Amino acid sequence: MAEIQLKNISKRWGSFVGVDNFDLTIADQEFLVLLGPSGCGKTTTMRMIAGLEDVTEGDILVDGKRINDLEPKDRDCAMVFQSYALYPNLDVYENIRFPLRMRKVPASEHNERVMRAAEMVELKDFLHRKPAELSGGQRQRVALARAVVREPNVFLMDEPLSNLDAKLRVSTRAQIKNLSHELKTTTVYVTHDQIEAMTLADRVVVMSAGVVQQVGSPTEIYDNPANTFVASFIGSxxxxxxxxxxxxxxxxxxxxxxxxxxxxxxxxxxxxxxxxxxxxxxxxxxxxxxxxxxxxxxxxxxxxxxxxxxxxxxxxxxxxxxxxxxxxxxxxxxxxxxxxxxxxxxxx
Ligand SMILES: Nc1ncnc2c1ncn2[C@@H]1O[C@H](COP(=O)(O)OP(=O)(O)O)[C@@H](O)[C@H]1O
Ligand SMILES: [Mg+2]
Structure with a gap:
């Protein structure tokens, strides 16, 4: 269970405004996509939710509790990045297991949870390979499994498909969609790719220069763009x-x-x-x-x-x-x- 409330959050560095007055409630189990061109403040918004970036103004609430001052490790958000950030000397099994060891989950649970996560992303045949022996798509699936294995309250994904070639992007996208359907975990997903946004999202937030331009379902933003920025960003x-x-x-x-x-x-x-x-x-x-x-x-x-x-x-x-x-x-x-x-x- 996790409903995330972003209450007029802003991020400024000196006079530069990275994110301006972002105000939105993300429903429990929602798949929310932040969409916009490079530099529009997507990653910054996500890092504020994760606790990796302080909020200059505003409040972040999870299930009604203010979390502004919580350390990242206490926020129960699992992140997946564009770069997979796997441990090169650990095999797939140990990479997936790593967060369980870090979080002192009882060892008796590890095997079952690792195997379940590996199965969800179709990695069961690769458990004893090192990251160097995997393709880009397989590495990204290890990173996904490592987030899944934690069974977190919230998934935060920052352009997780950007390093994959076009064909793999499509199949991994389908896998993320299926995974989110199964897990029903509240997800904030960042991308600059409008097709990813349209295909994955329950709701899309279109951003430009730190400012939210429109929030709506993929159909709403496609059929009724709020302004010419959204109109010129959505659709191919x-x-x-x-x-x-x-x-x-x-x-x-x-x-x-x-x-x-x-x-x-x-x-x-x-x-x-x-x-x-x-x-x-x-x-x-x-x-x-x-x-x-x-x-x-x-x-x-x-x-x-x-x-x-x-x-x-x-x-x-x-x-x-x-x-x-x-x-x-x-x-x-x-x-x-x-x-x-x-x-x-x-x-x-
Ligand atoms: N630590 C920082 N100090 C100053 N400016 C930053 C910092 N981090 C990001 N920015 C700026 O904030 C803006 C938004 O960045 P970011 O959220 O990473 O964009 P996006 O993820 O949408 O590409 C960019 O102009 C970026 O240069
Ligand atoms: Mg970014």
Missing amino acids: PAMNLVNGTIENGTFTCPGVTVTGIDTKHTGKVTLGFRAEDCIVGSAAPSISAPVYSMELLGDATMATFRVGDAIASVKADKDFRAEIGETVSAEIPPALTHLFDATTGERI
Whole structure:
């Protein structure tokens, strides 16, 4: 059981603000992902929860108890880092067992707990190998098992997949998802990879420059981004954002006209729309322009246009082909557009 309350926590070093007024309750058993670009304050937030970094302002409560002044070792958080930090001279079994010895867990329990953790991450056949004899993915699984074996109140994971190649990242990601489903331990997971965030999280916290931009389920942040920062960070490709003006529900900018947008807003605006929502070759095109680039993705074809100073992508079916420079048309369904304030970037 662990509900974590972050009550307006901030971290400052001199006048530099690393994390600004972070206020959130993480539910018991929740899988929370902190997502944002490098330097936005994800690791700092996690280190404050772990007790590795003092909180400049605010309180951290676990199950209602203030833990600001507790030593890291007394917080019952198990951490997994990007670098596996295994003991090179110990084999897999002893690496997994290490936290039990450190925490003076009765020796009679060790074997059962180590074997259970090893089984969860599929390492039973590698127990007597040294870390040097393992692949990167296997090493990261040892680090996971070493966190699991403690049966902690809270898991804190900081970019645990970053050192793995693309294929291993996908399979290890699935393993973490399955593990969290089985263990139901409150987890705070840090990543700069929006796909990891979307696939793993119950809720995602999108951060930029120390400030929380939006908190929501993966679907909420994908379907209703709170501002252009979130819109441009989530999705692959990210949401198209083009500047123009809107009047009587019609958005225009050079090369793009979308009619029938349900809004009373007039004047300058940023229009957002997703590549997969566009209908290529529609009889009622909103955009008609020479193709700037074509990408074959296998399951779809992506056509890209230049729109003013921006680039916009539309997704066509996998057999669609056009030459670069050839004029292609696509419809942007008005109901699936997003409007943002042209100055602040906030959702309208
Ligand atoms: N000990 C420190 N002293 C001063 N600035 C720091 C310290 N640790 C981190 N920072 C700064 O705080 C910001 C947030 O860092 P961090 O939380 O590590 O970002 P992230 O994990 O999102 O990449 C960065 O600009 C970083 O340079
Ligand atoms: Mg970090």
